[in-house]
Amino acid sequence: MQSLYEWDFNHSAAEAAGELVKRNIVDFAADFDDNGFAERLVKGVVKHLEEINSLIIEYAPEWPLDQITTVDRNVLRIGIFELKFSGGEIPPKVAINEAIELAKTFGGESSGKFVNGVLGTIYKKMLEKGEAIITEEKHGQRNEQPPTVSMPE
Structure with missing residues (x-):
């Protein structure tokens, strides 16, 4: 980070x-x-910056990229990279939860909710399009569902 x-x-x-x-x-x-x-x-x-930035622009349309704080912008970039480009190295729920924790730790008061909403929506779309990499998690549980997300208000 x-x-x-x-x-x-x-x-x-x-x-x-x-x-x-x-x-x-x-x-x-x-x-x-x-x-x-x-x-x-x-x-x-x-x-993958160009594609990652395009996803941020698409899924956070009320927030121009240059108006998102540097912390939040880069937390989103990390989360999106882990979701879309890590080859399944990081399970999606883990990627999203780690990004939320980074946002809460280093970002502003609403950063965690913002990151949660954007990454959760991206992951749901990935599942709908069949793009999500399904990974095996501990105890043989499959990670097929997006994490529970609450959309920012």
Whole structure:
């Protein structure tokens, strides 16, 4: 999140994203044990940025992309990347719940609800279109239904 925030805030070139991740891991999380995941996530968001941004614009039509806070915009980008482009590495419910928690922790008062509404709606549409990757979760339960979402007011 830190790396995407910094990359977006500074309007950095796409190539800079990987270096930001490496630097931020050294500076802020030297004991982080999954550097590869963090780097794949940031590079993946940057690689698919145009499509991810299009989804944000489509599913948050009252909020022009440049008016969404930098935190919320990048939390949405992470969540959408994990839902659509992670190849099922992250179960959809986990991706959405993690994004909501990031929004609550680093965003504003209504960030969690906003992120929940946008990602929940995107995931429901993915299921309707047959785009959602169905993943096996713990205890043999299938993850076929979208998480319960409450739409922002």
